[in-house]
Amino acid sequence: MNLKSVINMATNKDKFQTIEAYADFCLKYLEFIKTNLQAVIVSMNENHYRFFQYKEDGTYNITRPINSNLMLSLESFDSNRKQFTNILKDIRSISSKSGKNRKLINDYIYTCQQSIGAALDALPANKSNTARKINGDLFERFIRLIILEVGIDVTDGNIAVPVKINGYEAFKMNYQHDLIIKVDNVTKAIGSVKTSSKDRIDKIFIDKFLYNRLTDTNTPHFAIFLNDVQRKGKEGRYGINATFLPGHFKGYTIKLNPLDGVYYFDIRPNMRTENILKDHIKTFDNFLIQDVWNFVE
Known part of the structure; x- marks a missing residue:
């Protein structure tokens, strides 16, 4: 998969209609960045933040800050996908309230949304307002889908x-x-x-x-x-x-x-x-x- 394909997916809001669709995109993005970045830059002042730099096909754009304490790796995201779904389906159970599962809720959603935002950061500077609007709209929809999934109208x-x-x-x-x-x-x-x-x-x-x-x-x-x-x-x-x-x-x-x-x-x-x-x-x-x-x- 190339960067153009990643951007095309991220900018097509119609594709993000289910929690599974967000996870599918996230998995593709995490797979892409594993071998296709120019560099991963460490923040000078808070070292757990990272910036992804794209290659020439992304005009060497640098992404928003990514919190490495929250952003899951490709392997961790993939292996926890079913567990995240199970937590949502049984959110009021004692097991869902464990520290490990609480962290997974936050990290999983953060990783999905930051994958979208970071992908949109590869767009040209003259499309930054469009990227911001898409990212915001998709975050709102994602949170609504999650609330619906736990049984709230x-x-x-x-x-x-x-x-x-x-x-x-x-x-x-x-x-x-x-x-x-x-x-x-x-x-x-x-x-x-x-x-x-x-x-x-x-x-x-x-x-x-x-x-x-x-x-x-x-x-x-x-x-x-x-x-x-x-x-x-x-x-x-x-x-x-x-x-x-x-x-x-x-x-x-x-x-x-x-x-x-x-x-x-x-x-x-x-x-x-x-x-x-x-x-x-x-x-x-x-x-x-x-x-x-x-x-x-």
Whole structure:
């Protein structure tokens, strides 16, 4: 398989309709990078991050940061494929809650999604916006498929919120949501799915405030992020920068309203240690094994 074939698969969103389709692509990508990269570059400042550099057919493009502690190898991904499926089918069992299986949930999904993102990084610079849109759309769809697989009713779409003046409905405001979790057609929770919180975190907090104020409800709002790192530096000295804004997060949490869950696959160290952050931010396995069930019960 050549890079052109990999890119063609990654840019065809219609092919990603099932969890198995995401896994199929991931397997092909991991097989491709095993022998077809120009180089694997180690981050200068956080050495567990890697950057893949493509050869001439990819104009020597360098990918986004890849966390080597999370990214599974070809052999590990392939050997754990059935186990991942079994975990999803029996997510509430005691065995699914083991540390090993929790890590597999996060690593497997991270590997699938970063395979797509890294493949799209091979596109020319003038198609970076297209690549970003495809990557974001496919991540949203992937998370919806996973939530559906564990038995939760979830969709995306618009919610029309009536705005009343003096007790009468004056008009409706349409809210577009990535995840709408329902039980018996009643909205139980609303979620946002983004590859990064960069330039997005403010809106998620404000959306919760406005939605609950307009509907006079206390509907839980949560957010799921892939990571919050980006490449920095020049050739020969690449490193990573964090894109998470802890001050904004803390300010909105304290002064506006806290979110009802924030989940990462590649969680930053300060999210585990800093006050306020450590109380509100968790890894994604916590959402799938425990928190989402609290929303629907």
